[in-house]
Amino acid sequence: MKIRKLTLKNYRNIEKIVLEPCDGVNIIFGENAQGKTNIIEAIWLFTGCKSFRGAKDRELVRFGAEKSDISIEYDSAGADAEASIEITNRRKAFSGGVPLPSPVSLMGEFTAVVFSPSHLGLIKNGPAERRRFLDTAICQIKPSYAAALRNYTHALEQRNSLLKDIPYHGELLDTLDVWDERLIQFGEKITEERIRYARLLADYATRVYAGLSDEKESFDVRYEASGEGDLKQLLFQQRKNDIISGSTSVGPHRDDIDIRINGVSARSFGSQGQQRSAALAVKMAEGEIVKSVTGEYPVLLLDDVMSELDASRQNYILNNIRDRQVFITCCDPDALGRAGTGMKFRIKDGRIV
Ligand SMILES: Nc1ncnc2c1ncn2[C@@H]1O[C@H](COP(=O)(O)OP(=O)(O)OP(=O)(O)O)[C@@H](O)[C@H]1O
Ligand SMILES: [Mg+2]
Structure with missing residues (x-):
């Protein structure tokens, strides 16, 4: 381009x-x-x-x-x-x-791939920013992902408002299954794509980071799911708590990617230069992934x-x-x-x- x-x-x-x-x-x-x-x-x-x-x-x-x-x-x-x-x-x-x-x-x-000072948030800020990064990057190379994301978000909103109503209208409990099923259907697709992308990212970003640090530091990216096991099982296990809290505690909307330098969290322990290098490595890797897909x-x-x-x-x-x-x-x-x-x-x- x-x-x-x-x-x-x-x-x-x-x-x-x-x-x-x-x-x-x-x-x-x-x-x-x-x-x-x-x-x-x-x-x-x-x-x-x-x-x-x-x-x-x-x-x-x-x-x-x-x-x-x-x-x-x-x-x-x-x-x-x-x-x-x-x-x-x-x-x-x-x-x-x-x-x-x-x-x-x-x-x-x-x-295009952009790196600006605001992208340091990718390392420094909370998980929402990293999820947004993953979602945007995947949409660029796989447009069908956007629909899964939209459907998931919709199902999640419906489920959450239902969870808030259930304590007052017990009969609504039965309808929860419908939204759980939709959440599982789209959620599994999202998780699958994100895990695949995180693997690619790990592969490319690790190489960029090694080059940036002159092979002196190690770098690692891993997808971190909000719970262990499949989403169906997790939603079932958490159902009682979710009704009490009025929100859905597991699923891709709670996942994160763990970015580590020399084995420890870049967010908590990275120096300014290391955090900048980490964000840059992720962004450069994004460019390599686009190239591997589009040529x-x-x-x-x-x-x-x-x-x-x-x-x-x-x-x-x-x-x-x-x-x-x-x-x-x-x-x-x-x-x-x-x-x-x-x-x-x-x-x-x-x-x-
Ligand atoms: N809608 C607008 N209309 C007119 N001026 C604007 C508008 N939006 C922003 N500016 C002005 O654009 C200027 C420069 O913006 P820009 O962020 O591109 O600077 P820069 O050259 O990148 O500076 P720095 O080196 O500090 O990053 C600012 O002074 C700002 O007031
Ligand atoms: Mg500027």
Whole structure:
């Protein structure tokens, strides 16, 4: 996947930018608050996902403007393609000029992997963020997973509201079986896909991490289910407690992935550099998995990745991203001098200067 041309109009602090990147490493540099992350964020929107900064669509439109228009011309598996997004209170996406039913339809057309400081939450925060990561990553390579996820969430909501009603309406107890069955049906599919993905992740991320730490540290990822045994049995065992608490205590919505460095939890014991390396290893592995499925590397978006990393880790990154298109932001491009060939774009006040 390679972007040939990126055009942004009225996007955040950018009035207009036209950027024609190279196929390799593109360095976007400048002082703080000039619009570097905004460019990365705009590219990310072409994956069909929302902003990785959690922004509402409206916030992406330049203050005082009615709408924002962003577009890319790109190369996908050797074929020319084009996509655009019009942003107002919501996003409206077009592929080759044809309106799409929803921006989510862009998913799979254009692929990218992003790492930004907010992705450190993958290591530092609670399990919900890691589950979201798994679910989004699996959706990118297996669209049918999204339906299982939606059905599971629906069944879970129904079951939970039923659990809350049962203490007052004992006769409702019989209907619980129906929702249990649906929960089991979709839950097992979700768990199966997640375990498979976690294995792939472990395989690739372990290698990236070994490289990052110059083979000095070990890294491990494991899927951690919320209970032992099959879901049917677990739901049955927990039924009484679930009725008392009014919520479902087992199932994929309570699972996690355990990420370890040198055998101990990266979340509890990792240093800042180790946590950053771990998040980065997971993200780089995500890119390798997309490539193994689609045959093509996704565009790699690295926002402010170098801070907190020592020279040896920085070198490893720069040496291992040359075979794909990368956009990397930083304040001081000299720090990336080792990136060698590539293009540099200096951003000042929302413009390329
Ligand atoms: N909707 C908007 N309209 C106009 N300006 C905006 C809008 N949203 C954000 N900005 C401005 O964009 C500016 C720069 O954003 P950005 O996050 O891209 O900076 P950056 O170059 O990545 O800086 P840093 O090095 O600190 O990460 C901010 O000053 C912010 O006020
Ligand atoms: Mg930034």
